[in-house]
Amino acid sequence: MIKHFNEDFEETYYEESCDNGLKVVIWHKKDYHTSSCLLGVPYGSLDLNQQDDKGNIISMPSGIAHFLEHKLFESDHSDVMEEFSKLGCNVNAFTSYEETCYYFDTSAQNIDKPLELLLDFVQSLNISEASVEKEKGIIDQELQMYLQMPDSRIVFESFKALYSKHPLRNDIGGNHDSVYATNKVQLEECYRLNYHPQNMYLVIATPLDPEHLFKVINENQKTKQFAKFVPLKRYVEKEEESVFKTNVHIKMDVEIPRVALGIKLKVNNDNINKLIKDDWILRMMLEAHFSSMNKDFQKWIDDKKISPLFYCDNENTKDHSLMLFVDETNDAKAFIDFINQQLSILKNKNIDKQSLDQLKHRYYGSVMRTFNKVENITIQHFRNMKNGLTIFDLLKIIESITVEDCYALYHSLNLDNQSLVIIDKNSEN
Numbered sequence: 001m002i003k004h005f006n007e008d009f010e011e012t013y014y015e016e017s018c019d020n021g022l023k024v025v026i027w028h029k030k031d032y033h034t035s036s037c038l039l040g041v042p043y044g045s046l047d048l049n050q051q052d053d054k055g056n057i058i059s060m061p062s063g064i065a066h067f068l069e070h071k072l073f074e075s076d077h078s079d080v081m082e083e084f085s086k087l088g089c090n091v092n093a094f095t096s097y098e099e100t101c102y103y104f105d106t107s108a109q110n111i112d113k114p115l116e117l118l119l120d121f122v123q124s125l126n127i128s129e130a131s132v133e134k135e136k137g138i139i140d141q142e143l144q145m146y147l148q149m150p151d152s153r154i155v156f157e158s159f160k161a162l163y164s165k166h167p168l169r170n171d172i173g174g175n176h177d178s179v180y181a182t183n184k185v186q187l188e189e190c191y192r193l194n195y196h197p198q199n200m201y202l203v204i205a206t207p208l209d210p211e212h213l214f215k216v217i218n219e220n221q222k223t224k225q226f227a228k229f230v231p232l233k234r235y236v237e238k239e240e241e242s243v244f245k246t247n248v249h250i251k252m253d254v255e256i257p258r259v260a261l262g263i264k265l266k267v268n269n270d271n272i273n274k275l276i277k278d279d280w281i282l283r284m285m286l287e288a289h290f291s292s293m294n295k296d297f298q299k300w301i302d303d304k305k306i307s308p309l310f311y312c313d314n315e316n317t318k319d320h321s322l323m324l325f326v327d328e329t330n331d332a333k334a335f336i337d338f339i340n341q342q343l344s345i346l347k348n349k350n351i352d353k354q355s356l357d358q359l360k361h362r363y364y365g366s367v368m369r370t371f372n373k374v375e376n377i378t379i380q381h382f383r384n385m386k387n388g389l390t391i392f393d394l395l396k397i398i399e400s401i402t403v404e405d406c407y408a409l410y411h412s413l414n415l416d417n418q419s420l421v422i423i424d425k426n427s428e429n
Contacts, residue, residue: 001026001214006392011371013381014210018221021198021229025385026213027205027377035111035206036374038103039122040382042201043194045172046097046319050193050232057235061182062167063139063174064190066095070135071127071187073102080121087114095172101382105375111208112216119202119220125191132184140180143173150258150423157248158262158324161419164244165237168320197221198229203382205374236319241266243419250423256328258423259335263415265321272318272387277397279316280363281409282323284401286312288355289346290325305338323415332422343415350407363398367391 001014013027044065050058073080073093084091089106091114102122104114146152160169173179204213243264268278290312291297300306310327329335370376370391377391384390 001210004390009368009371009392014214016214018197018218020221020224020226021196022217022221023201023385024214024217025201025203025381026210027203027374027381028207028210029205029374029377030207032205032207032374034105034107034374035204035208036103036105036378037111037115037118037202037204037206038101038378038382039118040099040101040201040203040379040386041194041199042099042386043199044096044098044100045170045174046167046236047194047234048167048170049235049237051235052230052232058193058232060186060190061174062170062178063143063172064178064182064186065100066173067135067139067179067182068125068187068190069093069095069100069102070139071132072122072125072191074131074135078121080117083117084114087117089114091118097168097172099383099386101379103375103378109208111206111213115204115213115216116220119217123195123197123224125188125195127184127187129184132182132187136179136182139173140176143171143175143179146171146173148252150252150254153250153252154258154260154326154421154423155324157250157421157423158260158419161245161248161421162243162262162264162322163239163320166239166320167236169244192227193230193232196226196229201382201385203378203385205377234319239320241414241417243417246419248419248421250421251426252423254328254423254425257330257332257425258326258328259332260421261325261336261339262419262421263323264417264419265316265323265413265415267317267319267321268412270318272389273393273397275316275318276387276389276394277401277405278409279314280398281401281406282314282316284356284359284363285346285351285406285410286314286323287359288351289342293355293358300338306335332420336418336420340415347410350410351403353403356401356403356406360398360401364395367395367398 001016003014005012013025015025017023045063048060048062048064081091084104088108089104091104093102102118104118106114156171163169287293301308307327307329312325314323315321325339327335370380380391384394
């Protein structure tokens with residue numbers, strides 16, 4: 001195993017790959033008493049269309065990554081949660097836009113058995129037609145629940161308004177029609193193509209001996225056979241720069257209307273370091289201006305320009321980029337006018353060095369606190385690792401940001417492609 005030691009943080013981790021391509025990273029937290037193990041696949045809801053090296057497009061129903069997580073976690077042959085519980089472990093899984101992860105945490109002094117159990121249940125799909133059909137109703141109920149929650153609904157509807165083709169406009173779990181259109185054959189094909197060891201990452205944070213754990217992992221992998229690996233990449237149809245819909249109005253059971261202003265930004269390049277740096281720049285600029293760091297922020301609330309529930313967010317990735325401003329208000333037009341006014345002011349004044357340094361220190365500290373919890377280490381390392389980075393690389397990117405970088409990026413943005421989503425109260429309310 002290759003040993004990595006960071007002198008600045010006195011952190012040590014080891015990495016190695018099994019013969020079948022499974023990438024293994026073990027953080028050695030020798031003074032800790034708990035272990036966390038995560039088996040991750042860089043396959044999420046945005047990957048419903050994939051392209052092989054010959055240019056062939058493979059399409060799956062929306063939400064299939066989430067459906068597959070359900071079927072793996074709810075094994076047809078055993079109760080996975082009960083098995084982990086007997087071993088003294090807390091186990092769970094999640095699917096996001098970019099990934100699917102399966103993980104457990106435990107204070108056990110020997111994690112050989114739960115580690116092998118994690119590998120075994122994720123690396124084996126055993127499903128029946130009946131169990132797939134049964135799962136559809138469970139997933140559909142979950143989706144309907146989220147559609148009745150205004151706070152999550154307004155974000156979902158904003159993505160749908162901004163994009164006409166990009167898979168971001170689909171819920172992570174899909175929708176009623178896509179869930180019921182998913183079948184056993186598609187799930188098995190999706191699994192075969194994406195759950196190959198060469199496309200998987202095992203990240204462990206533990207006080208236990210790394211060499212021993214890697215031996216356990218390697219022996220486990222030697223007993224398994226996998227089909228030939230077919231490299232795939234996400235395929236996204238070309239989007240128009242303009243938004244799909246400029247206005248969306250929805251009626252729901254709310255006391256005060258929810259309003260969201262979405263701004264669709266152009267994706268400038270696919271260099272991962274530049275994309276991550278730009279994402280952090282936008283995050284810092286928005287927080288410096290649209291939070292209590294701004295001396296005018298409390299006055300905005302007092303003058304009812306915004307409410308205490310106001311928030312903003314941004315995303316900058318290789319295939320989509322956006323900003324989102326959300327609040328509750330009875331005057332949507334006034335809110336939108338105010339946000340655009342402030343965006344114009346921000347363009348003229350930029351971020352000052354004191355605020356930038358304060359935010360860099362804050363985010364730097366936030367990333368550093370990752371080292372204090374084994375479960376945080378595993379997920380953060382996986383997310384950086386699949387981008388070819390480490391946590392230490394991320395810290396360097398944050399530290400490198402300058403006032404000039406912020407000015408240059410913000411002035412390169414076209415903020416005209418906007419959509420407005422309003423969730424209004426029903427007339428009978």
